[in-house]
Amino acid sequence: AQTVTQSQPEMSVQEAETVTLSCTYDTSESDYYLFWYKQPPSRQMILVIRQEAYKQQNATENRFSVNFQKAAKSFSLKISDSQLGDAAMYFCAYREGSQGNLIFGKGTKLSVKP
Amino acid sequence: EADIYQTPRYLVIGTGKKITLECSQTMGHDKMYWYQQDPGMELHLIHYSYGVNSTEKGDLSSESTVSRIRTEHFPLTLESARPSHTSQYLCASSESGASTDTQYFGPGTRLTVL
Numbered sequence: 001a002q003t004v005t006q007s008q009p010e011m012s013v014q015e016a017e018t019v020t021l022s023c024t025y026d027t028s029e030s031d032y033y034l035f036w037y038k039q040p041p042s043r044q045m046i047l048v049i050r051q052e053a054y055k056q057q058n059a060t061e062n063r064f065s066v067n068f069q070k071a072a073k074s075f076s077l078k079i080s081d082s083q084l085g086d087a088a089m090y091f092c093a094y095r096e097g098s099q100g101n102l103i104f105g106k107g108t109k110l111s112v113k114p
Numbered sequence: 115e116a117d118i119y120q121t122p123r124y125l126v127i128g129t130g131k132k133i134t135l136e137c138s139q140t141m142g143h144d145k146m147y148w149y150q151q152d153p154g155m156e157l158h159l160i161h162y163s164y165g166v167n168s169t170e171k172g173d174l175s176s177e178s179t180v181s182r183i184r185t186e187h188f189p190l191t192l193e194s195a196r197p198s199h200t201s202q203y204l205c206a207s208s209e210s211g212a213s214t215d216t217q218y219f220g221p222g223t224r225l226t227v228l
Contacts, residue, residue: 035216039155045204045219089155095215101147101172102217104157 002027004094006105013082014113020067021077021108023092030054033095034068034075035102040088048090051075079110087112117141120205120220127195128228135190135223137205144210146188147217150174151202163188164210195227 003026013019025034036048051059051068058066063083067076079086092105118139127133137146148161149172159172163182177199178192188207192199205220 033215037219044221045206047216047218050216091157101159101162107155107157109155 002029002094002096002103004092004103004105006090006092006108008108009106010109010111012111012113013079013086015082015084017082018078018080019082019110021079021090021092021110023075023077023105025073025075025092025094027073027094027096029096031097032100034066035093035095036064036066036075036077037091037093037104038086038088039091039107040085045091049077082112084112084114086110118205118207118218118220120203120223122223123221124224124226126226126228129194129196131195131227133192133195133225135203135205135225137188137190137220138186139207139218139220140186141207141209141218142185143207143218144185145208145215146182147206147208148172148178148180148188148190149204149206150176151204151222153201157204161190195225197227199225200227201225 005024032053034051038048039045049061063080065078089107091107093102121136144165146163149157150160158174160176161180163169203223206217208215208217
């Protein structure tokens with residue numbers, strides 16, 4: 001069975017600095033998708049970034065980028081120029097193919113210090 | 115933010131009551147999901163639906179039931195609430211056939227059973 005592991009329960013970053021959240025996954029499949037979701041306190045979970053496994057190029061969305069290492073089964077999220085609004089729970093998620101359900105990691109709580 | 119709604123946002127009820135948590139989306143998505151989020155923030159899939167009259171149980175066993183009579187509506191029912199049902203419940207939807215099949219989440223219902 002596929003698993004998603006986020007080894008950092010909590011992380012902290014200074015405003016304007018860069019932080020990297022780790023995620024590893026276990027799968028024997030070749031066709032899959034990876035996601036990072038953000039859940040601010042008492043607010044809606046939203047998609048931050050997604051990566052198709054067949055794409056070698058790392059996905060980027062403004063200040064958010066990923067380091068996708070397919071052989072190592074690693075999918076880390078880098079947040080540049082951290083802002084106070086980045087404080088949230090971040091969930092890494094895996095989906096097999098185009099029809100499978102999401103498998104979530106346990107989350108990393110990110111704090112941003114002013 | 116996505117057009118997916120959950121009511122009520124907060125609910126406090128006594129043991130033994132029957133409750134229904136509402137979830138609706140206006141995006142015409144075929145797929146809908148219910149997640150239970152425990153106090154440690156971990157997400158567990160409890161029900162999902164791939165279309166009208168289709169419902170399946172998720173990875174985590176749940177005493178709740180769901181129905182999907184209309185595409186836009188996916189209510190979750192607890193026939194007899196217990197303190198062990200106290201949790202945050204998140205509804206999500208996604209578009210069948212889309213290459214990335216991104217899930218969009220509602221704001222959640224925080225349920226407390228006394």
